[in-house]
Amino acid sequence: EIVLTQSPATLSLSPGERATLSCRASQSVNNYLAWYQQKPGQAPRLLIDDASNRATGIPARFSGSGSGTDFTLTISSLEPEDFAVYYCQQRSNWRTFGQGTKVEIK
Amino acid sequence: EVQVVESGGGLVQPGGSLRLSCAASGFTFTNYWMTWIRQAPGKGLEFLANINQDGSVKNYADSVKGRFTISRDNAKNSLYLQMNSLRAEDMAVYYCATDVRGGYFEYWGQGTLVTVSS
Numbered sequence: 001e002i003v004l005t006q007s008p009a010t011l012s013l014s015p016g017e018r019a020t021l022s023c024r025a026s027q028s029v030n031n032y033l034a035w036y037q038q039k040p041g042q043a044p045r046l047l048i049d050d051a052s053n054r055a056t057g058i059p060a061r062f063s064g065s066g067s068g069t070d071f072t073l074t075i076s077s078l079e080p081e082d083f084a085v086y087y088c089q090q091r092s093n094w095r096t097f098g099q100g101t102k103v104e105i106k
Numbered sequence: 107e108v109q110v111v112e113s114g115g116g117l118v119q120p121g122g123s124l125r126l127s128c129a130a131s132g133f134t135f136t137n138y139w140m141t142w143i144r145q146a147p148g149k150g151l152e153f154l155a156n157i158n159q160d161g162s163v164k165n166y167a168d169s170v171k172g173r174f175t176i177s178r179d180n181a182k183n184s185l186y187l188q189m190n191s192l193r194a195e196d197m198a199v200y201y202c203a204t205d206v207r208g209g210y211f212e213y214w215g216q217g218t219l220v221t222v223s224s
Contacts, residue, residue, distance in 0.1 A: 034210045036151075036211075043201055043203075044151065044201075044211070044214060045214070046211060046212050049207060049210045055212070089210070089211070091208055091210060095153040097152070099150045
């Protein structure tokens with residue numbers, strides 16, 4: 001099973017700041033990686049797939065990069081609605097999720 | 107408008123059974139693989155099972171293989187999860203989602219809570 005490790009566990013930032021979230025895979029997943037956003041009491045929402053493709057309707061402030069084992073989700077300037085938990089997920093070998101990074105208001 | 111609505115969750119005793127349903131609308135259900143994913147309280151996401159468009163291919167996570175069965179009824183635009191031999195660790199919110207582009211989850215329902223307790 002491919003293990004995805006996300007860091008940091010919690011990111012404390014202010015609105016307008018840049019957020020950089022990391023996801024590391026235990027073995028190469030090529031670029032078969034997605035990012036999801038989940039707010040309390042809601043289902044996850046697909047943000048990015050294939051490492052860098054924004055899903056339909058996702059604002060341009062969200063961007064993804066990386067390949068192989070190291071991936072990054074960047075939120076260029078945090079809006080109030082962006083404070084949430086973010087998960088990475090791979091589809092290279094079965095489907096597994098990272099444990100999540102919580103982006104909280106500082 | 108795309109809608110995915112799960113139902114059937116509730117309280118069940120350890121060793122009991124439950125059948126979850128997922129009603130889909132607003133998209134061509136027969137074009138999509140479908141998936142069940144769960145989230146234990148305060149925890150992360152776990153992929154459980156998926157099924158192809160005509161129901162001929164089904165895949166399961168080891169944690170539920172032999173206990174859970176995924177199925178679909180394309181005439182009713184519905185997905186199901188039959189859960190048997192339930193354990194305390196199966197307690198979670200269960201989500202239905204479309205499985206797209208080889209394994210990403212695009213449309214999600216709001217989830218249904220399964221509580222396993224005596």
